Amino acid sequence: MARRVSHEGAECPVARAVDIIGDRWSLLLVRDAFDGITRFSDFQRSLGLARNILASRLKELVGASILEVVPAADGSAYHEYALTEKGRELFSIVVALRQWGEDHLFEDGEPHSVLLDAANERPLQRLEVIDASGRTVTSSDTFVRKVSH
Template identity: 80%
Template sequence: MAARVSHEGAECPVARAVDVIGDRWSLLIVRDAFDGITRFSEFQRSLGSARNILASRLRELVARGILEVAPAADGTAYHQYTLTEKGRELFKIIVALRQWGEDHLFDEGEPHSVLLDAEHQLPLAKLEVTDASGSALTSSDTFVRKVSPSSS
């Protein structure tokens, strides 16, 4: 198997983010954490992943500050994984992936889970990328300014 290439020092924020949460197991662990799963056995039951893969991804998410480990809330000898503030900020990413999946990966009328707001129990509005004044943007309305080498 080829060695994993790290993008930790990349100038691109997308490359750095993918280094942290870009594999499917990590994203699904974060999704499950948002759904209230906190224990190793619960993650394993939900994901069906091998123990070694799950343990590795949980360790990495803790090391990167996405999850934190705490004693189990029920006072047992177990511990639980909870999202940190940094981890909770991934909510928009999970919602964006969900909405993209709803739009492109299900046939018309095919049943799927739905994310609802807790107060009104209604589906969320579609996420939009907006400019500083709140106007909707598409990819053709944006560009990336590359970092210039410093002149030191």
């Protein structure tokens, strides 16, 4: 198997983020953590992932301070995984992927899960990228300024 190229020192924030959460299992683990899953066995049951791969991904997410290991809520000898503040800040990324998936990966009328606001049990509004003045912007309204040395 080829070694994964690291973008740890890249000038691009997207490349650095993809190094940590860019594989499918890591993002699905974060999604499951948002859905309240905390235990190794429950992550495994949800994803059907081999134990060694699951252990590796959880270790990477803990190492990146996206998840933290905490004592089990029930006081047992087990431990659980909880989102850190850094991990909770991935919420908008998960919502954006969900909304993109809803728009492009389901046929009309095909059933799928829906993310609801807990206060009123209604679907969330569409995410938008907003500039400093409150105007919605698209990719054609933006540009990347490269870092100069």
